[in-house]
Amino acid sequence: MLVSVLVEIEALKEKTFTYSVPSYLEPNVKVGKRVCVPFGKKRINGIIIDIIDKSEYEVKDIIDILDDKEVLTEELIKLGKKMSKMYISPLMSCYLSMLPSALKFNNNNTKIKYSIYYEKIKDLDNPSKGELNILNLFNNNKYVKSSDIKNKTILKRLIDNNILKKVLKEEYRLRKIDSNNKLKKLTKHQEDAYNNIINTDKNITLLRGVTGSGKTEIYMHLIKKYIEDGKNAIVLVPEISLTTQLIDRFVGIFGDSIAVLHSSLSDGERYDEYRRIRDGKVKVVIGTRSAIFSPLKDIGIIIIDEEHVDTYKQENNPRYNTLDIAIERSNYWNSKLVLGSATPSLESYAKAIVGRYNLVELLERVNNNKLPEVHIIDMKEELKKGNSILSSYAIDLINDRLNKKEQIMILINRRGYSNYVICRECGNVIKCPNCDISLTYHKSSSTLRCHYCGYGTNKPDICPKCNSKYLMLKGIGTEKIEEYLNDNFNARIIRMDRDSTSNKGMHEKIINDFNDYKYDILLGTQMISKGLDFPNVTLVIVLNGDSNLNIPDYRSSEKTFNLLTQVSGRAGRNIKEGIAIIQTYNPSHYSILYSKNHDYISFYNKEIKIRKELYYPPFCHIVSIRILSNDYEKGNIEIQKISNYLKNNLDTNYIVLGPSISIKINNIYKFQLIIKYKEKELLYKVLNDINNNIKLRNMRLEFDFNPIKL
Numbered sequence: 001m002l003v004s005v006l007v008e009i010e011a012l013k014e015k016t017f018t019y020s021v022p023s024y025l026e027p028n029v030k031v032g033k034r035v036c037v038p039f040g041k042k043r044i045n046g047i048i049i050d051i052i053d054k055s056e057y058e059v060k061d062i063i064d065i066l067d068d069k070e071v072l073t074e075e076l077i078k079l080g081k082k083m084s085k086m087y088i089s090p091l092m093s094c095y096l097s098m099l100p101s102a103l104k105f106n107n108n109n110t111k112i113k114y115s116i117y118y119e120k121i122k123d124l125d126n127p128s129k130g131e132l133n134i135l136n137l138f139n140n141n142k143y144v145k146s147s148d149i150k151n152k153t154i155l156k157r158l159i160d161n162n163i164l165k166k167v168l169k170e171e172y173r174l175r176k177i178d179s180n181n182k183l184k185k186l187t188k189h190q191e192d193a194y195n196n197i198i199n200t201d202k203n204i205t206l207l208r209g210v211t212g213s214g215k216t217e218i219y220m221h222l223i224k225k226y227i228e229d230g231k232n233a234i235v236l237v238p239e240i241s242l243t244t245q246l247i248d249r250f251v252g253i254f255g256d257s258i259a260v261l262h263s264s265l266s267d268g269e270r271y272d273e274y275r276r277i278r279d280g281k282v283k284v285v286i287g288t289r290s291a292i293f294s295p296l297k298d299i300g301i302i303i304i305d306e307e308h309v310d311t312y313k314q315e316n317n318p319r320y321n322t323l324d325i326a327i328e329r330s331n332y333w334n335s336k337l338v339l340g341s342a343t344p345s346l347e348s349y350a351k352a353i354v355g356r357y358n359l360v361e362l363l364e365r366v367n368n369n370k371l372p373e374v375h376i377i378d379m380k381e382e383l384k385k386g387n388s389i390l391s392s393y394a395i396d397l398i399n400d401r402l403n404k405k406e407q408i409m410i411l412i413n414r415r416g417y418s419n420y421v422i423c424r425e426c427g428n429v430i431k432c433p434n435c436d437i438s439l440t441y442h443k444s445s446s447t448l449r450c451h452y453c454g455y456g457t458n459k460p461d462i463c464p465k466c467n468s469k470y471l472m473l474k475g476i477g478t479e480k481i482e483e484y485l486n487d488n489f490n491a492r493i494i495r496m497d498r499d500s501t502s503n504k505g506m507h508e509k510i511i512n513d514f515n516d517y518k519y520d521i522l523l524g525t526q527m528i529s530k531g532l533d534f535p536n537v538t539l540v541i542v543l544n545g546d547s548n549l550n551i552p553d554y555r556s557s558e559k560t561f562n563l564l565t566q567v568s569g570r571a572g573r574n575i576k577e578g579i580a581i582i583q584t585y586n587p588s589h590y591s592i593l594y595s596k597n598h599d600y601i602s603f604y605n606k607e608i609k610i611r612k613e614l615y616y617p618p619f620c621h622i623v624s625i626r627i628l629s630n631d632y633e634k635g636n637i638e639i640q641k642i643s644n645y646l647k648n649n650l651d652t653n654y655i656v657l658g659p660s661i662s663i664k665i666n667n668i669y670k671f672q673l674i675i676k677y678k679e680k681e682l683l684y685k686v687l688n689d690i691n692n693n694i695k696l697r698n699m700r701l702e703f704d705f706n707p708i709k710l
């Protein structure tokens with residue numbers, strides 16, 4: 001027997017080798033198991049990815065098989081091969097992204113919890129009464145737990161006489177979640193949506209439902225149906241903070257057959273969940289991005305909630321997009337795939353309109369709860385009154401809500417690069433002359449740069465539009481706001497951002513505490529903008545509603561619209577009506593105006609025109625090709641070579657932009673070329689040529705398909 005083994009050697013390009021299997025190991029061989037193999041004079045580990053007939057070369061024996069059960073199912077082995085091609089990414093990196101770290105090579109840290117059990121290996125003639133008491137326990141069970149056997153003296157005798165044998169069995173760490181949530185009876189609208197999703201002959205449905213329209217309730221009904229049909233389900237959410245509330249709702253209905261996968265599990269917990277799924281003990285997996293790889297079989301439905309959110313894109317190798325993977329898995333199992341959102345990505349909605357996806361829309365909230373009233377506040381006017389952080393209207397309403405014992409959410413979307421230059425007189429944000437995209441202020445070189453085309457200029461002293469000298473560098477973060485609120489209001493305030501949730505379990509704690517009214521105000525970053533459902537929240541305030549508009553990205557308007565629509569959707573989800581306040585320096589920007597009216601369609605129509613004019617997705621695809629180098633000159637030479645190669649080998653159907661050069665991050669320069677394309681064939685050929693032939697020293701080549709940041 002011969003097997004093809006993918007081995008983990010960073011330096012080698014080709015990493016699959018053929019080995020023979022000694023006959024005593026043959027019964028144990030299975031694709032997807034990890035093995036130890038000889039490699040030169042060393043032993044290394046790998047994964048069996050194929051069983052093959054013959055080899056042209058003389059081959060060596062594998063040394064050992066490391067797993068009793070395969071760690072990657074046949075489906076996932078196939079999926080990895082496909083991913084590796086799709087993203088031009090090493091096959092091993094694809095498999096490693098599917099495995100919990102406990103199963104990655106050289107991980108000896110994860111503690112597996114074992115319990116002692118006994119197994120009966122033969123019968124005993126004429127047992128005594130005491131012996132019989134113990135042996136009877138085995139009548140209905142193959143294994144009996146040590147703690148269930150009381151008389152240890154007799155137990156020892158049975159072991160010594162080879163009647164019973166001790167076995168160690170891996171235990172799943174106990175998880176205890178209680179919930180008394182029940183399925184609600186679907187409203188007429190929900191039921192129509194539900195039936196439509198089940199009955200359409202398309203596998204993929206885009207469910208556009210306004211915030212609070214009861215999408216989650218529909219998901220649960222759908223999952224229940226597919227479970228009754230003997231199938232399983234995966235539910236993906238964009239942020240770990242959303243798993244908390246979802247689990248509460250799901251556990252009441254699906255009980256123990258749920259597994260939860262997200263980044264704040266310990267390696268051990270994650271491994272336990274992984275095994276519960278693989279061992280067929282789980283029917284519903286709920287999790288963030290990587291949960292799409294859970295080794296679940298017989299998938300009947302996959303749900304991607306808030307499908308428009310960026311976190312579904314993985315930002316290191318393999319740079320996969322969860323939707324691509326979900327489509328592959330849904331094809332494999334012929335399962336339903338539901339993309340849910342109040343503000344679908346432009347790409348998804350465009351596909352739904354032309355009929356590539358089934359489109360289902362829910363345009364009203366459950367029980368006719370109103371969508372919140374949205375007020376847009378022009379901060380240029382407020383500044384004149386001396387209000388730089390909160391507008392007078394916001395201050396009044398905060399006091400009003402505090403008096404009424406209702407809760408408030410405040411969002412400040414500071415994402416680390418919120419430093420931009422804005423004119424205090426005319427509200428002008430300085431933009432790139434070639435791209436109509438705002439320039440990013442680079443402090444180290446005191447320049448303004450375009451991340452798209454490479455344009456750069458010194459930071460001006462006066463506004464290019466009105467000559468005012470009052471140019472401001474903008475940027476306030478959550479902590480500064482927290483301080484401000486504490487100084488100005490008598491309220492209990494909790495902050496939720498990456499810093500305040502870095503400890504394990506903090507997401508849950510903050511959400512549960514806020515839900516239990518231990519706080520009046522929840523202040524946070526975009527983490528709090530999506531999906532959360534707090535019935536007592538009647539006021540939502542967005543401090544810098546335009547911060548996304550100043551990020552140099554062709555999707556900045558879309559991101560702004562999405563964020564504002566989502567966040568105002570957090571208000572008034574129950575009987576009490578809600579108000580959302582959006583503070584901005586761009587009160588007349590279409591993203592802001594359309595989100596005020598929750599008007600997705602008008603926004604879509606306007607934005608899609610712009611995309612068409614500028615030739616951006618969904619009218620083309622984008623791939624970014626990057627060289628990462630700590631040596632500026634050498635990196636520059638390499639990216640020029642690639643640029644020339646592209647120009648000589650791609651035809652006029654491909655538009656190549658750049659190279660552009662970003663400043664140093666972590667002492668690494670990033671050189672980038674962007675290709676806009678429609679046809680894949682020639683592109684993949686050319687990119688693979690580059691990948692296979694390039695020789696880099698102390699540098700890295702990266703391909704990023706449909707990057708979320710340019």
Ligand code: ADP
Pocket residue numbers: 184185186187190209210211212213214215216217218366533573
């Ligand atoms: P979405 O996911 O679209 O934001 P949810 O499913 O969270 O909406 O529903 C919003 C609120 O309405 C939740 O509090 C939910 O419990 C409630 N709800 C949803 N469907 C129903 C229903 N059929 N009957 C009663 N309440 C419902």
Ligand code: ZN
Pocket residue numbers: 423424425426427428463464465466467468
């Ligand atoms: Zn100006």
Ligand code: ZN
Pocket residue numbers: 432433434435436437450451452453454455
């Ligand atoms: Zn530009």
